[in-house]
Amino acid sequence: MADTLTIMQTVHDTSPCKNFMQVFLADQTIEAQLWVPVTFLVVLFCLIILIKYWRVRNLAKRINRLFEEKKAVYDEYLVRYNPYYKSLAPRYKDRFLRRTISFIQAKDFKYIGLEGEEFMPLLISATAVQLTFGLEHYLLDYLRTIYILKDSYRYGMSEKPFAGHVSDEGIFLSWSHFLVEFHDYTDGENVGLHEMAHALTYVNFRVQEGKDDSFRKKFSEFSPLARPVFDRMRAGETTLLDKYAVSSFEEFWAVSIETFFERPFPFREQLPEVYFGLCNLLNQDPLSPDKIQGNVPVDDDNNKNFLKTALETFKF
Numbered sequence: 001m002a003d004t005l006t007i008m009q010t011v012h013d014t015s016p017c018k019n020f021m022q023v024f025l026a027d028q029t030i031e032a033q034l035w036v037p038v039t040f041l042v043v044l045f046c047l048i049i050l051i052k053y054w055r056v057r058n059l060a061k062r063i064n065r066l067f068e069e070k071k072a073v074y075d076e077y078l079v080r081y082n083p084y085y086k087s088l089a090p091r092y093k094d095r096f097l098r099r100t101i102s103f104i105q106a107k108d109f110k111y112i113g114l115e116g117e118e119f120m121p122l123l124i125s126a127t128a129v130q131l132t133f134g135l136e137h138y139l140l141d142y143l144r145t146i147y148i149l150k151d152s153y154r155y156g157m158s159e160k161p162f163a164g165h166v167s168d169e170g171i172f173l174s175w176s177h178f179l180v181e182f183h184d185y186t187d188g189e190n191v192g193l194h195e196m197a198h199a200l201t202y203v204n205f206r207v208q209e210g211k212d213d214s215f216r217k218k219f220s221e222f223s224p225l226a227r228p229v230f231d232r233m234r235a236g237e238t239t240l241l242d243k244y245a246v247s248s249f250e251e252f253w254a255v256s257i258e259t260f261f262e263r264p265f266p267f268r269e270q271l272p273e274v275y276f277g278l279c280n281l282l283n284q285d286p287l288s289p290d291k292i293q294g295n296v297p298v299d300d301d302n303n304k305n306f307l308k309t310a311l312e313t314f315k316f
């Protein structure tokens, strides 16, 4: 009898059914253990997206509200201080203002040695918007901070004082130089445009955060047009471009931008290949009333596209 029981227990203990149940239960426990963190991660991911979306929607609303509130004041300032904006066809002025407000919202402005005033970010942001008006991506994403210094300053090992520069930390500008050089919009010297030109190549080629695919592609078409002029200048030829352009091809690019906007007539006459190369690269011609040449990038007045850009761009 005892033997029979032992056998039965043994049979019972080692039955395939029990093994299956144990494996099944163990599997279920592993699955349950896995599902908890997976569900948690999915919920967390959805929550982050929702919060981000909600914040971007609020940002879009804020930009719309600011546009309505500030339009008249900003228009007055820009007409007075920014000849490019002043010369824009009326239908492009709203577009320019919206872009400028978005740019201001995307950046932190820090003031060194002077008190910040509302029109400072406005005029500086307008310079970036002017340069990128024909491009789709105009927020220079990677460079989130703009330092406004009272006057020229020392930087690195250089003995020469700086009026502006661009580095990993952001865009630096001397406010006094910015104002003086915008005041004379005919001499081909404009530190605001110069530094924004550096900033544009910085985000497109050095860090590739905030890049514009069309700009990147067309830069390789612009270089062969500009290089021969750069080489001739380095060999001693004088052109309407400031001599500082010979320092490097990067400086040649930034100096060309200053002249492109401030002295477009003589530029087109004397160096047509470089001038039209820049028109193609930036998708705009400063001499045309509409400025933008090819396809007008869709974004500012279209909230959907703005949200898409903002999701990729703004820091939260």
Ligand SMILES: [Zn+2]
Residues within 6 Å of the ligand: 194, 198, 250, 251, 254
């Ligand atoms: Zn430079």
